[in-house]
Amino acid sequence: MALDTRERVRRAAVKLFATKGFHGTGIRDLAQESNLSTASLYHYMGSKEELLADIMRDCLRTLLDSAEAELTGLTDPAERLRRLVKLHVRAHARKPRETRIVDHELHVLAPTTRRSIVELRDAYERLWADAVGDGVASGVFTTAHPGVTRIALLEMCNGVARWYSARGSLSLDDLATHYAEVALRAVGACPQRSAEGQSRGE
Amino acid sequence: MALDTRERVRRAAVKLFATKGFHGTGIRDLAQESNLSTASLYHYMGSKEELLADIMRDCLRTLLDSAEAELTGLTDPAERLRRLVKLHVRAHARKPRETRIVDHELHVLAPTTRRSIVELRDAYERLWADAVGDGVASGVFTTAHPGVTRIALLEMCNGVARWYSARGSLSLDDLATHYAEVALRAVGACPQRSAEGQSRGE
Amino acid sequence: MALDTRERVRRAAVKLFATKGFHGTGIRDLAQESNLSTASLYHYMGSKEELLADIMRDCLRTLLDSAEAELTGLTDPAERLRRLVKLHVRAHARKPRETRIVDHELHVLAPTTRRSIVELRDAYERLWADAVGDGVASGVFTTAHPGVTRIALLEMCNGVARWYSARGSLSLDDLATHYAEVALRAVGACPQRSAEGQSRGE
Amino acid sequence: MALDTRERVRRAAVKLFATKGFHGTGIRDLAQESNLSTASLYHYMGSKEELLADIMRDCLRTLLDSAEAELTGLTDPAERLRRLVKLHVRAHARKPRETRIVDHELHVLAPTTRRSIVELRDAYERLWADAVGDGVASGVFTTAHPGVTRIALLEMCNGVARWYSARGSLSLDDLATHYAEVALRAVGACPQRSAEGQSRGE
DNA sequence: AATGAATGAGCCTTCATTCAT
DNA sequence: TATGAATGAAGGCTCATTCAT
Known part of the structure; x- marks a missing residue:
């Protein structure tokens, strides 16, 4: 077709x-x-700028929707963070260009449009903030600065869009799992078993 | 003056x-x-583009030089990684605009100029790769994919330039220390004492 | 239209x-x-320079094509030279601006373009060189330096573009004939009859 | 010095x-x-344009002065034309750049300046016109259109500045003599002896 | 005598966009 | 639906010239 x-x-x-x-x-x-x-x-x-806004909006909508779907019914903060990281990494590895555009070109948009886009992004990041916050509150995570940690992890995952190539040696699944691993370690979840599992698998 | x-x-x-x-x-x-x-x-x-290249070159030169100075005489991979992370975070928090330019505008440069800039960046990243690689080789670090981990950490630290504000609640020193913490955890160095020290301090 | x-x-x-x-x-x-x-x-x-090159190319192409057409079947060097001069003078009187551009602005063109234009010009001048050369070889023309004479005549005829005005007292035909006369005298063809004919005609 | x-x-x-x-x-x-x-x-x-005007003025002044000096005391039209041609050719071969500038850049000058330059040029050309005119009047020259012939010869001689190279096979003296020859033939002076002399000499 | 600094005006070219067909 | 034609505004850069030092 x-x-x-x-x-x-x-x-x-x-x-x-x-x-x-x-x-x-x-x-x-x-x-x-x-x-x-x-x-x-x-x-x-409509115009070059509207085209840009459309691309950003769609990208963020999709990310937000699938993240919400992914988290439905989950309560365990570690599991939620793991899922978020994996989803995020997969999305950024599969659609590196769209996500790079979202990351790099926000400053181009006129204020009104920008606000609507930023709103979407913030809604999405709130899912991360909640997972990290709940983890810290419940003592599963130990991190001195949850807010900073959240943004640090997000930036780390965003980076995937800047370098991941499907032609590399790492499969997308392994990549996502690895990142989830790194993230959970970073918040101090120290997931002994899964870490070892990951190590054994290679 | x-x-x-x-x-x-x-x-x-x-x-x-x-x-x-x-x-x-x-x-x-x-x-x-x-x-x-x-x-x-x-x-x-010279031209707009040369101005850009100069900015990038100076930024990377400074980063590279101070990193090399910082690592002089050090062998312990964990210590080297910690120093690199702290230096990197500090540099990105203090010169967020320069570093963002380096990160975002490489594609603008003509091939020849770009190559000279990328060379600098690669030299710098090699310091990270060596620290991580040595850590893994000596068993201090446990990470399944050292290459991926290195780039993930770098991206995480780069991110600082995109959000850190001196007006925030976190001091630059604390921020750098926190990032070093996260990074060492991410490579599985699990630095019990220093992590606790850090926690206590806040 | x-x-x-x-x-x-x-x-x-x-x-x-x-x-x-x-x-x-x-x-x-x-x-x-x-x-x-x-x-x-x-x-x-395309660009200002391409516009210039187009003008030059067309001017020279037309000149070259019509000169070749004019000479078809002719062998007598004197007749060939006469035709060339008349054609050249007519072209320069009718299109003084185009020809002046060709004469004055070659230095503007970038090397590659210039070469392609100069090639055309050289092809055209070869027709003159051949006529003069054959005339000297066959003894019809007596001139000590055929090459110099050829270029001297060409420059003389080019000059027409710099001063001829249709509003002057001389008709284009008379002008062309007069120049042919001068040229043939210059190569020592001393065309008694035609010269007298010309003189009588005025 | x-x-x-x-x-x-x-x-x-x-x-x-x-x-x-x-x-x-x-x-x-x-x-x-x-x-x-x-x-x-x-x-x-003074300004770029004044510099240009100075160059042109000097070039024409020199030409005019030396032409007047050269003609002093001469009456024979053929001899005068011969001297003018030789002087003109020599000047254009020796100072091809100055003379080319005079020929090509008149249009640049502001009206007032241009007029003063054109006046010089006209004074010089009057020497040619007089020689040709006197020759025709006295029957030494036979040319149907003295005015046209004069300008044709001038343009022919101007051309020297566009191609003559001291590295060529022709000496400056021979060149000047050759041009004088061509010119005298062109006005129908048919200088049997000198033409043969020229031919013999080469 | 010499020049670094400065500039208003202008260079050629491309910009994103509209509209009649 | 598709596009040639058209454009005001702006792009990066250079112009010839002046002036304080």
Whole structure:
């Protein structure tokens, strides 16, 4: 099935925004990458900035929705953090360009739009904050600065989008598991058994 | 003492490149921020891109030099990692804009220039790789994927530049110590005493 | 019939480049003369320099093609030279601006482009060199330095573009004939009859 | 003896204006070629345009003066034309850059300045016109259009500046003699003896 | 005599966008 | 749906020139 034109434009934008940055990408670049004229481009998008906002919004919506789905019914903070990390890492490894765009181009958006995007991001990060906070409250985690630890872990996981390659030696599952491991250690959950399991597996 | 003009231009560039991105910063923005005409700007820089490259180069040189100085004479991998993390965190908290520029704008540079910058970055990262590698080799660290762990920690520390504020509740020293803590836990160094020491101190 | 826009740009360029020189003509001058905005200009040309190269190329191509057509089947060197001179003079009198551009602005072109233009010019001048050379070889022409004579005649004829005006007393045909006369005398063809014929005719 | 600075500037200008054109030459180019800063340049010249005008004026003054000196006491039109041609050719071969500048950059000058330069040029050309005119009047020359012939010869001789190289096979004296020959033939002076002499001599 | 600093104006070119077809 | 044509604004950079030192 032929690719929907709107989708083609979207993908072109994702590719170029991630590679050259929003301001480094001209609409001529977008048009060329989409095999469209610059004029035609405007049948499939509002403006360059709206296109960017759409990409960010979708990326964050998907992340938020699947995170909420993943956590449904879970109470154990360690398990919640593990799931969050794995989901986050998988998302960033699979959609490195979209997530890099979210991370790098927020400053481009006009205030109103930016606020709506930041809201989504904050909602998502609250899931992390809650997991870490609950873990510390219940004594499962021992970390001196939960807030700092949360953001440190998030940044660590975001980084995956900047370097992970599917062609590397590490499978996506192993990567996600490894990161969950590192994260749980970082909060002081010291998951003896699983750590050893991971070690044995290699 | 009045600020050297060249330095004024540099600072304007650092501020704007970090805030709005390289491509998002116009030469006229730079001129205004430097209280200079656009023409005068060119007495103090080669081109916008060279200015960027200079900023990056200086930032990385400084980081690399101080890291090498910091590690001189040290052999214990845990201590080396701790020092690297603390230095890195401090540098990123103190010069968040410079380091963000290094992280975000590499793609702007022409191939030749980029290579020279990447070389510096790689030299610096090798210090981390060596510390982690030696730790694993000597059994002090237990981590399944040293390479991944190293980059995960680096990204985590880079993140500091994206959120740390001196006006926050955490002092720079505490922040650096905390990150070192998290990092050592992440590599499985489980530094009982120092971790407790750290906990007690807060 | 309305003038094609591309052609309007071309004519504006010819007029301005010839009058004020390539470097003396700004893109804004071109736009104004073409009744276009500077941005629109770029729908009809690659760059200012490409526009110049196109003008030169077309001018030389036309000259070369018509010269080759004119000489087809001719062997007599005197007749060939006469035809070349007349054609050249006519072309330079009719298209003085294009030919002046070719003569004056070669130095502007980038090496590669320049080479391609110079090649055309050389191909054309070879027709002159052959005519003069054959005339000397067969004894019809007596000139001590055929190469010098050829270039002297060419320069003399090029000059037409710098002064001829259709409003002058001399018709184009008479002008061309007169130049042919001067040229043949210069190579020592001393065409008694035709010279007298020419004299009688005026 | 060290070269006077003002003279160094002048020479740099001659070189660059001739090579790249007036508008193609920046004052930075001039400064570099003169081994001066752009600011220092202005101790030795009024403005770029005045520098150009000076060069042109001197070139034409010299030509005019030496032509008048050369013709002093001569009445024979053929001899006068021969001397003019030889002088002109020599001047253009020896100072090809100055003369090219005079020929190519008149259009740059502001009206007032231009007029003063054109006046000089016209005074010089009147010497040619007189020689040709007298020759025709006295029947020594036979040319249908004296005015056209005069300008044709002038352009032919101007051309020397565009191609003559001292490294070529032809000596400057031979070149000048050859041109005089061509010119006299062109006006129909048919100087049997001298032509043969020329031929024999080579 | 010499120049580093400074600049308003201008350079060529591309920007994102609109609109008639 | 698709696009050639069009553009005002802005892009990075250089222009010729002045002036204080």
